[in-house]
Amino acid sequence: MKILASAKITKGWDHWKxxxxxxxxxxxxxxAGVDVVGYGYHPETGRAYVVQEVVSMETMQKVMVENQNAFDEVGVDMSTMQMIPLEG
Known part of the structure; x- marks a missing residue:
């Protein structure tokens, strides 16, 4: 399944990337079996967007829990995280 993940970044786009x-x-x-299809940044909102292909939403949630330090390192404000399952 494909997922669009979006969150505000706290350490700037260059650092995040x-x-x-x-x-x-x-x-x-x-x-974790996560394939990145593409990613980008919206400077007006300060949000990074990532389209990923994963086995399931549960798999993605497990990856997030097990790798919280990686999200902190990259500079993601987890309170702003949005995960949207994509069709097609």
Whole structure:
């Protein structure tokens, strides 16, 4: 299933992108079976958007719980996180 994830970022786009693209974060996603389709940033809202393909929403939730430190490192305000299942 595909998911659109969105959240406000707290450490700036350049930092978010650098950490998100790091080998460590790629490995976390790979180990969890999360494939990134694409990502972007909306400067007016300060939100990052990521389209991901995962086995299930439950899998994504498990990844988030088990890797909270990775979200902190990348600079995501978890209180603003939105996960939208996509069709098609």
């Amino acid at each position: 650098s950490v998100f693209e790091s080998d460590r974060h790629k490995q976390i996603r790979s180990d």
